[in-house]
Amino acid sequence: VHIYAYSGFIKLIRDEIQFYKQTNNREDTTLATWWDAMKACLRGRIISYAPFKKKAANKNVITLEAKLKALESVHSHTKDRVTLNKIVKVKYKLNVLYNRKFRWSVNGFRYLGIQIPSDYTKMVRANMEPMFERIKMEFGRWSRVRLTIWGKISCIKMMTAPMIFYILSNIPLHIPDKYFKDLDFLIRQFLWGSSPHRLSIKKLQASAKPGGFSLPHFQWYYWVMNVKQLRAWLPTAPVKPIWSHIETENWWENIMEVIFSVLKRRFGISPKLSILGITTELSDGDFSSYTKRWIILALTTAKRVLLRHWRKKSPPPYEEWLKTRQGNG
Structure with missing residues (x-):
């Protein structure tokens, strides 16, 4: 919910601007200084208003929950209709506050700029x-x-x-x-x-x-942004995120096993060596054509991106490649 949707927010800002104008109406104050200072003041008020409203709503929930618990305790002994009506009213108010915490978006929403x-x-x-x-x-x-x-x-x-x-x-x-x-x-x-x-x-x-x-070259950058995520799926990755263990049962596991086997077969040591010498030739196996296309795309993309910055025909040794990277950085 936008902050200006809160009741009283516009009035609060209007009163704040009016108060600021009255207290800073001085002859030695320039318009630029006055405006910059007022922006900082309003920014602080706006930032503090939303947490204040949220804290007040949470306080109301806690108060109503305590009141509901007390009324239910009384009703369990008296069984009178007056107490029951009070319980219904309190539950209604609680439901209104609970539903405010979640807003169902029918047409979509915006999250972190996306x-x-x-x-x-x-x-x-x-x-x-x-x-x-x-x-x-x-x-x-x-x-x-x-x-x-x-x-x-x-x-x-x-x-x-x-x-x-x-x-x-x-x-x-x-x-x-x-x-x-x-x-x-x-x-x-x-x-x-x-x-x-x-x-x-x-x-x-x-x-x-x-x-x-x-x-x-924005399309190449887009490929790199996707290819770099493959590192987390390597069997010998030094640090594996927790979520990678959850998704090891799908076809990505097959892709990464083949990529790792290609790296190991090509260099004979470890995937730390340069990716420039990776071959996209895959032997026939149990993988579907769809999986093979994704494997070839991943390998070809990584190779093509690095070839833009490395013009040698043969892959360099790992030490030389690392030294070059450090020198360029």
Whole structure:
């Protein structure tokens, strides 16, 4: 429930603003200072109001529960109708307070910035389309500033990328390629405007060492966000989350066993070695074609992402790979 839905909240804020204006009406106070101080004051009042209402509601519940217990104790001895009517009224008030704690959402709800509709198949669209609208607003605002191509790419990295990464990493469904193509189209429009495109999006997304501009490749980042979760399913993972033990009975266990066997067969030691040399060839076994497609997708994605930053044909030793990673960090 929004805080402004509470009765009396608007009146509280109106009275607070009026009181603040009366007590700070001084000639030496500038408008900017007055406004900044009032924002801080109102922010504190707003933050403290919701816990106050919640605490008051919990206090009412405790009081009514104690009253109900006392009335039931009396009614067990007297059996009179007056006490029974009081019990019914108290139970009704308790039910009203209990139901306020949970609000059934028919059309969906928003949780931690992610829109969750009642139909989960609409979740990608419900989050991606508003994100595109916000990106258009950001690009439109920054298009008024004269920026070089490097400045615009830095603007994308600092202003737009965090929002995109958050949405991509928190949607537990497959995001079609269409949205990434639309995202690339918006980026090209922001970079070049109405002028002809002088460089392709692939050259802009290449790393800086071979001559690229290090523009984020958001689809590759999306793949990495999904592939990194596979580490928790490795049989030799140093730290395994508790939830992984609950879900070891499904087909993910089969996938991770095959991935681990491929790693071990390729390197002969442990999966700590570089993933660049992983082969996506799987021998015939008891796995379905659906499971094999997911295994190949996971291995190919990890290999492709790392190949972008590592140009050698053969996989490097683990020590050299680790040293390079530490040097780049």
